[in-house]
Amino acid sequence: MIIRSAIVAAVLTSVVLASGCDDMLGGEPDLKALSEQWNTGDKQWSDENLLRLDRGQKFYKRTCAACHMGTGEGQVSVGAPALKENAFVSEEVDPLIKLVLEGKGTMPAFSHSVTGLELADILTYISNAWGNDSGMTFSMEQVDQLR
Ligand code: HEC
Numbered sequence: 001m002i003i004r005s006a007i008v009a010a011v012l013t014s015v016v017l018a019s020g021c022d023d024m025l026g027g028e029p030d031l032k033a034l035s036e037q038w039n040t041g042d043k044q045w046s047d048e049n050l051l052r053l054d055r056g057q058k059f060y061k062r063t064c065a066a067c068h069m070g071t072g073e074g075q076v077s078v079g080a081p082a083l084k085e086n087a088f089v090s091e092e093v094d095p096l097i098k099l100v101l102e103g104k105g106t107m108p109a110f111s112h113s114v115t116g117l118e119l120a121d122i123l124t125y126i127s128n129a130w131g132n133d134s135g136m137t138f139s140m141e142q143v144d145q146l147r
Pocket of ligand 1: 060063064065066067068078079080081082083086088089096099100104105106107108110122126
């Protein structure tokens with residue numbers, strides 16, 4: 001009995017520790033709030049794509065916003081162009097994936113520091129944020145094919 005409750009305690013502890021990781025990305029996503037944020041006009045994103053946009057926003061903030069800003073406005077002092085209302089971001093697919101994998105000028109390459117899934121989520125986010133409105137989603141397979 002004592003052994004069994006020790007095992008239960010150990011399992012519970014690891015569940016708590018593992019779920020703690022979610023907090024690093026801001027806790028459990030709220031699908032209703034995401035739907036209000038993204039399903040505007042006649043848009044109807046699936047729950048899966050809402051979660052992808054949400055993850056993309058969080059990864060973007062962590063990985064790209066230092067230069068391109070959380071608002072997508074870019075930053076003249078580091079030479080980072082605006083990504084908002086940017087046709088390159090909302091219309092290109094392969095060239096956009098390649099640029100982020102390989103870097104350009106002073107923008108670092110991300111092929112070794114970001115997973116295919118993270119990058120797919122980031123690109124899904126930026127091509128729909130700040131008026132880019134592409135309606136596109138990117139998959140991990142698309143990204144990994146161009147690595
Ligand atoms: C260290 C600063 C820095 C970081 C971090 C950074 N970028 Fe950039 N980014 C730049 C610079 C500088 C350019 C301009 C490169 C050039 O044209 O020489 C650029 C260009 C771009 C472009 C091309 C825009 C256009 O209109 O040509 C895209 C798209 C882009 N970045 C996306 C991203 C994404 C997505 C991330 C995160 C995964 C990211 N960047 C992280 C500095 C950065």
